[in-house]
Amino acid sequence: MSLSKGIQSAAAAALSAAMLIAVAACGTTDGTKSGDSSKDSSSTSIQGFDTSSIQKDDEIAALLPDSVAGxxxxxxxxxxxxxxAEFLAEDGKTPVGFDVDLSKALAAVFGLKENTVSSTFDSIIPSVGSKYDIGISSFTVTKERMEAVDFVTYFKAGSTFVVQKGNPNKVDSSNLCGVKVAVQTGTTQEEEVNKANEQCKADGKDAIDIQSSKLQTDVTTAVASGKASIFYADSTVSAYAIKQTGDTLETLGEDAGGVPEAVAIKKGDTKTAEAVQKAIQKLMDDGTYKKILDTWGVGSGAIDKAEINPADAA
Known part of the structure; x- marks a missing residue:
C-alpha cells in the first residue's frame, strides 16, 4: 500500500513544534488538568504534580536495602x-510526566532524593540493579520480561493504532500485510507486529514493512509526515500524540488489551520489591496516586492494588 503524498507541510511543522515541547510505551487520556502543579519546574511551563508535601514513611523506608538507599x-x-508518561520539558533536559511524578512520590515516601535518568527504552531493564535502582518507563508486564526483572504494578493500559487524519492510505488494522508500520523498539507493540508479520509470510502475503525506532517521537513523526502509514503504541501515548500534533492524526479502531504496567526491579531483590509495593499502595490509599494521574489526564488507567509479579502477565 502506497503512502499518502498529500500531507500538508503545515501539519508536519505542527508536529515538529509540538515535539519540541513534548519530546516524546498504555489507557486513554482524559485531558490534562491544571490542579496540582510542581513548584520546582521554573525552567519549563510544563507542570506536574507537586510532591513536596509527601512525608517519609519510616517503616516502609526501612525495608529498602542499603544497595538502594545507601x-x-x-x-x-x-x-x-x-x-x-515520561518526556522532556521545554528546556530539553528536565524529565516530566506522570511516571516521573510517581518516581518523585516514591522517593519522598522513602525519604530519598529522586534522580530520573534518560535512556533508550530497550536498555533500561538490562541496567536495573546496576545503573538504575529501579526502572519506571511504562513497562507492560510480560512473562518474558519477568524472567529478567521483578515487577510491581501501578497502572493499566491498552494499545492503539494511529493513522493520519482521515486514514488516507485506507489501512485496515486487521490486515497489515504489505503496510508500513511504525513501532518503538523493545515494546510489546513491536512484538505483536512482528508476530503479525510472521503470519503474513506464512499465508504467502506481502511482509509488513516494520519501521522500528528507538524513540516514540520518531514513531509518531513517521506517520504524521507520511513515511509510515500507521503506528502502534500505548493508548495514553497515542491520545497525547494526537493532541500534540493538532489533530494531524487519529486513532484507528478500538483500544486493544488492558494490561498492567509496572516498576521494574532487580530480579530476586525481594526487599526493594516489597518496599516499592508498599510505597505505591500507600500512595494509592491516601489519594496521592490518583491525583498524580488526574494531573496528567490519565486517571482512567488507575488501579487500586499494587502487586508484585502479577499472575496476569501478557
Whole structure:
C-alpha cells in the first residue's frame, strides 16, 4: 500500500513544534488538568504534580536495602520520549510526566532524593540493579520480561493504532500485510507486529514493512509526515500524540488489551520489591496516586492494588 503524498507541510511543522515541547510505551487520556502543579519546574511551563508535601514513611523506608538507599538517592531509569508518561520539558533536559511524578512520590515516601535518568527504552531493564535502582518507563508486564526483572504494578493500559487524519492510505488494522508500520523498539507493540508479520509470510502475503525506532517521537513523526502509514503504541501515548500534533492524526479502531504496567526491579531483590509495593499502595490509599494521574489526564488507567509479579502477565 502506497503512502499518502498529500500531507500538508503545515501539519508536519505542527508536529515538529509540538515535539519540541513534548519530546516524546498504555489507557486513554482524559485531558490534562491544571490542579496540582510542581513548584520546582521554573525552567519549563510544563507542570506536574507537586510532591513536596509527601512525608517519609519510616517503616516502609526501612525495608529498602542499603544497595538502594545507601547513597540517599533513588535513581530511576526511563525513556523520556513517551509523553505523557515520561518526556522532556521545554528546556530539553528536565524529565516530566506522570511516571516521573510517581518516581518523585516514591522517593519522598522513602525519604530519598529522586534522580530520573534518560535512556533508550530497550536498555533500561538490562541496567536495573546496576545503573538504575529501579526502572519506571511504562513497562507492560510480560512473562518474558519477568524472567529478567521483578515487577510491581501501578497502572493499566491498552494499545492503539494511529493513522493520519482521515486514514488516507485506507489501512485496515486487521490486515497489515504489505503496510508500513511504525513501532518503538523493545515494546510489546513491536512484538505483536512482528508476530503479525510472521503470519503474513506464512499465508504467502506481502511482509509488513516494520519501521522500528528507538524513540516514540520518531514513531509518531513517521506517520504524521507520511513515511509510515500507521503506528502502534500505548493508548495514553497515542491520545497525547494526537493532541500534540493538532489533530494531524487519529486513532484507528478500538483500544486493544488492558494490561498492567509496572516498576521494574532487580530480579530476586525481594526487599526493594516489597518496599516499592508498599510505597505505591500507600500512595494509592491516601489519594496521592490518583491525583498524580488526574494531573496528567490519565486517571482512567488507575488501579487500586499494587502487586508484585502479577499472575496476569501478557
Amino acid at each position: 547513597d540517599g538517592t533513588l535513581t530511576v531509569g526511563t525513556d523520556t520520549s513517551y509523553a505523557p
